[in-house]
Amino acid sequence: MKLSEIDYSNNFNDLDIDLKNYINTDNHVVFLDSNLSSILNLDENLNIFEIDINESTKGLESIQKLWAIMFDQSLDRNSKVIGIGGGVLSDLVGFATSTFKRGAKLCLIPSTLLGMVDAAHGGKNGFNNDYGKNQIGTFFIPEKILICSEFLDSLSENELNNGIIESIKAGLLGDRTILDLIYVDNFMKNIDEIIKKSVKVKNSILQNDIEESNERMFLNLGHTIGHLIEKDSDFSVSHGQAVAIGILKGLEIAETKYHLDNNVKHQFEDFLNKKSLKTDYKFSNDINYLKEIISNDKKVSNDVIKFVLIQDIEKPILIDLHINDLLEVLING
Ligand SMILES: NC(=O)c1ccc[n+]([C@@H]2O[C@H](COP(=O)([O-])OP(=O)(O)OC[C@H]3O[C@@H](n4cnc5c(N)ncnc54)[C@H](O)[C@@H]3O)[C@@H](O)[C@H]2O)c1
Structure with a gap:
C-alpha cells in the first residue's frame, strides 16, 4: 500500500509555497476551517472555500455542501482537493473526496496537533450519524500531507x-x-x-x-x-x-x-x-x-x-x- 507523501514546512510562508507547488496549474479547491481564516494568509489566487466546523457539523449535511462545491467548480478525478483544518475537517474532506466521482486527489494540511500526528494519516475518514460517531466512512489515503507547526501557536x-x-x-x-x-x-x-x-x-x-x-x-x-x-x-x-x-x-x-x-x-x-x-x-x-x-x-x-x-x-x-x-x-x- 502506498502511503502519503509528507512534507514539513517551517512556517506559513513556506507552507504557501509548498501548497502552490503541489497544486501547480491543476484544477483545485481548498477547504479551509473558517476558524483559521484570520490565522493563515493564503495566496488570494487559490480557490478557497471556508467551512464552519465543529463536531456537531460532522455529518451528511456538511458532506453534501462539500460535494456541491466540488461539482460547481467542475472538478474531476484528476483535480486536487485540499483540506486545511483539524480532524473534523480532514475527516469530512477525506470522505467527500473519496466518494466524489469515486475519488479525486487529496491533500491534507492538519492544523491541530492531533491532526498532525494522527487524524490526517492513514486514510481513515468518517462522519457522525444518529447511530454514533464515525459510523460512515472509507479508507482513502491522501496523496499529500503538508505539516506546518506554526499552526500550533494559536492552538488552545x-x-x-x-x-x-x-x-x-x-x-x-x-x-x-x-x-x-x-x-x-x-x-x-x-x-x-x-x-x-x-x-x-x-x-x-x-x-x-x-x-x-x-x-x-x-x-x-x-x-x-x-x-x-x-x-x-x-x-x-x-x-x-x-x-x-x-x-x-x-x-x-x-x-x-x-x-x-x-x-x-x-x-x-x-x-x-x-x-x-x-x-x-x-x-x-x-x-x-x-x-x-x-x-x-x-x-x-x-x-x-x-x-x-x-x-x-x-x-x-x-x-x-x-x-x-x-x-x-x-x-x-
Ligand atoms: N480519521 C482518523 O484517523 C482520526 C483520528 C483521530 C481523530 N479523528 C477525528 O478528529 C476529530 C478531532 O479532531 P481535532 O482534535 O483536530 O479537532 P477539531 O478539528 O474539532 O478542531 C478543534 C478546534 O480547534 C480549531 N482549530 C483548528 N486548528 C486550529 C489552530 N491552528 N488554531 C486555533 N484553533 C484551531 C477548530 O476550528 C476547532 O474549533 C474527531 O472528530 C475525531 O473523530 C479522526
Missing part, C-alpha cells in the same frame, strides 16, 4: 493535550525516544521532532495493515477505555483526557499481566499531573449501560474484546479480554 492548551497524548501513545507503541522528548519541562521546544517521530511510528504500523485487520489495532491503545469514558460523560471529558486515563488503566493491567516496569506508568502519571490532567474517572452510568456501549465496539465479538496492551515500551500486544473482566478493572480498580 486543551487541543495541544489532545494531540500530545496521541504522541505518547506512539512513543509507547514504537519509539521510546518520543517519551524522552515529551517528558521534559516544556515539550513544545521539541515539538517538530515529536511530530516527525510520531508520524513515523504510525506509518510503520500502517505500512503493514491499512484496513485494520490486525496490526493497525495497536493504534487503539488507550482508546477502548477512552471512548467509554467519553460516552459515559456525554462527551464532557475531552478525547485526550479520556484516552490518557485509558492508557493509564492499560499500563496498570500490563503491570499485573506482564510485569511491565512500573516506571512506565509513573512517568506517564507525573506528566499528567504536571499538565493538570486527571488520572482517574468515576463512571456515572450503571454496568449494564457500560456493557452495552462496549459491546457496540467494532472490536468485540461474543463478549470478548481485542484489547491493546504493551508488554514493554515498543512491544505492543493484542489480547482477548472478556468485557466483564475489563469492566471489573474499570469499576472496582
Whole structure:
C-alpha cells in the first residue's frame, strides 16, 4: 500500500509555497476551517472555500455542501482537493473526496496537533450519524500531507493535550525516544521532532495493515477505555483526557499481566499531573449501560474484546479480554 507523501514546512510562508507547488496549474479547491481564516494568509489566487466546523457539523449535511462545491467548480478525478483544518475537517474532506466521482486527489494540511500526528494519516475518514460517531466512512489515503507547526501557536492548551497524548501513545507503541522528548519541562521546544517521530511510528504500523485487520489495532491503545469514558460523560471529558486515563488503566493491567516496569506508568502519571490532567474517572452510568456501549465496539465479538496492551515500551500486544473482566478493572480498580 502506498502511503502519503509528507512534507514539513517551517512556517506559513513556506507552507504557501509548498501548497502552490503541489497544486501547480491543476484544477483545485481548498477547504479551509473558517476558524483559521484570520490565522493563515493564503495566496488570494487559490480557490478557497471556508467551512464552519465543529463536531456537531460532522455529518451528511456538511458532506453534501462539500460535494456541491466540488461539482460547481467542475472538478474531476484528476483535480486536487485540499483540506486545511483539524480532524473534523480532514475527516469530512477525506470522505467527500473519496466518494466524489469515486475519488479525486487529496491533500491534507492538519492544523491541530492531533491532526498532525494522527487524524490526517492513514486514510481513515468518517462522519457522525444518529447511530454514533464515525459510523460512515472509507479508507482513502491522501496523496499529500503538508505539516506546518506554526499552526500550533494559536492552538488552545486543551487541543495541544489532545494531540500530545496521541504522541505518547506512539512513543509507547514504537519509539521510546518520543517519551524522552515529551517528558521534559516544556515539550513544545521539541515539538517538530515529536511530530516527525510520531508520524513515523504510525506509518510503520500502517505500512503493514491499512484496513485494520490486525496490526493497525495497536493504534487503539488507550482508546477502548477512552471512548467509554467519553460516552459515559456525554462527551464532557475531552478525547485526550479520556484516552490518557485509558492508557493509564492499560499500563496498570500490563503491570499485573506482564510485569511491565512500573516506571512506565509513573512517568506517564507525573506528566499528567504536571499538565493538570486527571488520572482517574468515576463512571456515572450503571454496568449494564457500560456493557452495552462496549459491546457496540467494532472490536468485540461474543463478549470478548481485542484489547491493546504493551508488554514493554515498543512491544505492543493484542489480547482477548472478556468485557466483564475489563469492566471489573474499570469499576472496582
Ligand atoms: N480519521 C482518523 O484517523 C482520526 C483520528 C483521530 C481523530 N479523528 C477525528 O478528529 C476529530 C478531532 O479532531 P481535532 O482534535 O483536530 O479537532 P477539531 O478539528 O474539532 O478542531 C478543534 C478546534 O480547534 C480549531 N482549530 C483548528 N486548528 C486550529 C489552530 N491552528 N488554531 C486555533 N484553533 C484551531 C477548530 O476550528 C476547532 O474549533 C474527531 O472528530 C475525531 O473523530 C479522526
